[in-house]
Amino acid sequence: MSKIVLDKVLRKFPDDIIDSHSYVGNETVIIKKEALLKVCSFLKDNRQLMIDMLVDLTCVDYPQETERFMMVYHFYSTENKYRIRIKAPVSEEEPFIDSLTSIWKNANWPEREVYDMYGVKFNDHPDLTRILMYEEFEGHPLRKDYPITKRQPIVGPLN
Amino acid sequence: MGVKNTGIENILGESVVLTRAESILNWARKWSLFQFPFVTACCGMEFMSVYGPHYDAARFGAEYPRFSPRQADLLFVVGTISHKQLPILKNVYDQMSDPKWVISFGACASSGGFYNNYATVQGIDTVIPVDVYIPGCPPRPEAIMDAIIKLQDKIQHEKYQSRKSYPDLGKNNKPGGENE
Numbered sequence: 001m002s003k004i005v006l007d008k009v010l011r012k013f014p015d016d017i018i019d020s021h022s023y024v025g026n027e028t029v030i031i032k033k034e035a036l037l038k039v040c041s042f043l044k045d046n047r048q049l050m051i052d053m054l055v056d057l058t059c060v061d062y063p064q065e066t067e068r069f070m071m072v073y074h075f076y077s078t079e080n081k082y083r084i085r086i087k088a089p090v091s092e093e094e095p096f097i098d099s100l101t102s103i104w105k106n107a108n109w110p111e112r113e114v115y116d117m118y119g120v121k122f123n124d125h126p127d128l129t130r131i132l133m134y135e136e137f138e139g140h141p142l143r144k145d146y147p148i149t150k151r152q153p154i155v156g157p158l159n
Numbered sequence: 160m161g162v163k164n165t166g167i168e169n170i171l172g173e174s175v176v177l178t179r180a181e182s183i184l185n186w187a188r189k190w191s192l193f194q195f196p197f198v199t200a201c202c203g204m205e206f207m208s209v210y211g212p213h214y215d216a217a218r219f220g221a222e223y224p225r226f227s228p229r230q231a232d233l234l235f236v237v238g239t240i241s242h243k244q245l246p247i248l249k250n251v252y253d254q255m256s257d258p259k260w261v262i263s264f265g266a267c268a269s270s271g272g273f274y275n276n277y278a279t280v281q282g283i284d285t286v287i288p289v290d291v292y293i294p295g296c297p298p299r300p301e302a303i304m305d306a307i308i309k310l311q312d313k314i315q316h317e318k319y320q321s322r323k324s325y326p327d328l329g330k331n332n333k334p335g336g337e338n339e
Contacts (some may be wrong), residue, residue: 133278134243141277150277155245155286 002082033088050079054104059114067094099125117142189314190220195231200238201296202265214300228254239267239281245262263289
């Protein structure tokens with residue numbers, strides 16, 4: 001049903017596409033992280049698609065991959081009921097990607113969560129600080145190499 | 160209550176009741192537990208039902224919540240405590256004036272429950288002393304009333320000045336608001 005969105009993105013940005021697939025209604029485009037802002041601007045501004053909602057953004061840690069983190073963005077059109085998923089790989093050595101807050105204001109807190117949990121940093125984010133963990137917390141707990149038994153209490157003993 | 164058959168009852172008749180100071184003090188304390196609800200998670204729903212009219216915790220003299228810890232006797236720790244939340248709980252406990260009691264409400268507060276991860280405290284008794292633990296996820300209202308009755312029983316049998324200051328459980332764990 002959202003194949004039209006996928007086709008439009010593939011036609012518009014042929015040089016920035018790494019991969020794409022469409023399976024049982026899951027339209028996914030994997031793009032280079034440098035192209036994130038222009039792809040998202042295109043989706044939002046296109047009068048035919050009318051993608052008007054950033055549903056969620058999150059991150060996945062694939063420690064075995066060369067580019068370790070995969071940013072995942074879900075978009076939705078309340079008008080046309082289109083759904084599209086944009087993914088962008090981010091490497092551990094350069095954990096930077098452009099912030100979507102200039103286009104979608106609701107990206108603010110999810111991006112802070114991704115920064116808190118995975119350590120991916122967002123360029124031009126208005127307030128890139130931890131949102132869930134406390135200031136004293138070291139590391140990023142949802143990274144696969146964070147020790148599963150590691151505790152960092154502020155008060156009291158390790159338990 | 161405490162003293163029996165001293166012969167003085169025969170003289171005074173039923174106009175006087177004799178007891179020990181400790182006994183009447185504990186009796187007064189156990190029927191006037193002003194509680195501070197430290198509610199953080201889903202156990203709060205069961206807590207609310209117990210403190211509503213249906214189960215009516217007022218029967219145990221423990222219905223009146225004080226939202227200042229300085230006026231509270233009984234700290235109800237209801238729900239999951241994260242490491243981020245723990246300094247606040249510690250502060251609340253330190254601000255309560257003696258004598259004070261703590262009820263650990265539900266699996267999470269007692270042991271961390273099924274949250275054995277980077278964020279969750281594995282039982283509040285690692286930092287503050289607990290008098291009664293209530294198991295359950297969340298506990299039934301009957302279990303909560305049972306806990307209040309058990310706490311009343313414990314208070315009734317407390318000896319004067321038998322309460323000790325709680326042990327130093329951690330390196331930063333000093334009373335007096337150093338963790339603010």
